Amino acid sequence: MSPLLDVEDLSVRFNLGEGGLLRKTRGTIHAVSDVSLHLERGECLGLVGESGSGKSTLGRAILQMTRPSDGRVYLDGHELTKLPERQLRPYRRRMQMVFQDPMDAMNPRMTVEQVIVEPLRLQGIGDRRDRRARAAELMETMGLPVSGLQRYPGQFSGGQRQRIAIARALAPQPDLLVLDEPTSGLDVSMQARILNLLADIRQSLGLSYVFISHDLGAVGYLAQRIAVLYLGRVVELAPARTLLAAPRHPYTASLLEALPRLDRKAEDDYAPARGEPPSPVNPPSGCAFHPRCPAAQAVCANERPALSAAGSTHRVACHFPLAQESAA
Numbered sequence: 001m002s003p004l005l006d007v008e009d010l011s012v013r014f015n016l017g018e019g020g021l022l023r024k025t026r027g028t029i030h031a032v033s034d035v036s037l038h039l040e041r042g043e044c045l046g047l048v049g050e051s052g053s054g055k056s057t058l059g060r061a062i063l064q065m066t067r068p069s070d071g072r073v074y075l076d077g078h079e080l081t082k083l084p085e086r087q088l089r090p091y092r093r094r095m096q097m098v099f100q101d102p103m104d105a106m107n108p109r110m111t112v113e114q115v116i117v118e119p120l121r122l123q124g125i126g127d128r129r130d131r132r133a134r135a136a137e138l139m140e141t142m143g144l145p146v147s148g149l150q151r152y153p154g155q156f157s158g159g160q161r162q163r164i165a166i167a168r169a170l171a172p173q174p175d176l177l178v179l180d181e182p183t184s185g186l187d188v189s190m191q192a193r194i195l196n197l198l199a200d201i202r203q204s205l206g207l208s209y210v211f212i213s214h215d216l217g218a219v220g221y222l223a224q225r226i227a228v229l230y231l232g233r234v235v236e237l238a239p240a241r242t243l244l245a246a247p248r249h250p251y252t253a254s255l256l257e258a259l260p261r262l263d264r265k266a267e268d269d270y271a272p273a274r275g276e277p278p279s280p281v282n283p284p285s286g287c288a289f290h291p292r293c294p295a296a297q298a299v300c301a302n303e304r305p306a307l308s309a310a311g312s313t314h315r316v317a318c319h320f321p322l323a324q325e326s327a328a
């Protein structure tokens with residue numbers, strides 16, 4: 001059986017200077033470059049990286065919300081990237097996205113019921129009564145009062161709004177959810193509640209997730225496998241446990257070191273990646289991480305390391321990957 005999702009050599013480029021505000025700036029933004037990934041049914045794959053790493057663009061390109069410049073995306077073996085918009089429609093229902101700020105994706109003048117049933121209405125699924133019943137059922141699934149259906153999103157807290165957004169994404173009974181920083185705007189206890197809820201829903205509904213976050217801790221909680229993105233490329237891909245316990249890429253190690261840990265003493269604080277991520281308009285030569293990498297050597301500035309196997313389930317793009325034992 002083919003995986004639920006298969007992504008092959010996916011690239012997304014944006015040209016600057018094609019009119020609009022950026023007319024004076026010239027160049028091409030290489031937002032996503034040559035990404036290959038797959039997702040099994042029922043699996044959660046984490047996509048981790050700093051802001052500007054291309055993770056949101058990759059999520060949108062998987063869903064064909066942004067059409068990729070190159071490469072292929074297959075859902076259940078069907079190639080989405082070659083389909084015109086009309087023929088994509090039946091697949092769109094099966095893939096839904098949850099955004100970081102749910103208010104951005106909600107019309108504040110719609111009631112919660114209207115918000116939740118909107119994807120059903122747009123796709124012509126069910127009649128009004130069916131859609132009402134579905135909205136009520138989803139409110140219960142999300143632990144929200146059914147009486148809230150006639151209120152407006154602005155009358156709910158941030159965490160409740162995110163649950164409403166998840167309810168809407170679930171309304172058309174998708175197979176795949178792309179969750180883009182779904183907990184980033186929330187306080188820590190609400191983040192934990194949403195993550196637990198997402199974990200429960202995935203199990204009970206047999207869903208698959210692509211979970212996008214800059215927070216390796218949150219991703220480690222939910223994902224079975226993690227792909228680390230740096231400047232639009234996958235630099236490390238491994239089962240979550242392995243990646244968190246023994247990262248092989250220096251960039252992943254720096255992300256892990258930046259996580260707050262209770263057991264760390266001040267004196268063994270490791271400097272997280274130095275400086276700001278470079279621009280995706282003029283990415284550094286060779287390994288794009290070389291200007292910030294504590295392990296960089298001369299070859300790193302000249303030759304881009306390929307993503308290659310480091311064990312049966314682990315892939316890393318580095319000329320000098322960290323040793324398995326010392327990284328643990």
Ligand code: SF4
Nearest residue numbers: 287290293300318319
């Ligand atoms: Fe660092 Fe070189 Fe590995 Fe890039 S290839 S991560 S610069 S050691």
Ligand code: MG
Nearest residue numbers: 055056180181
């Ligand atoms: Mg983003």
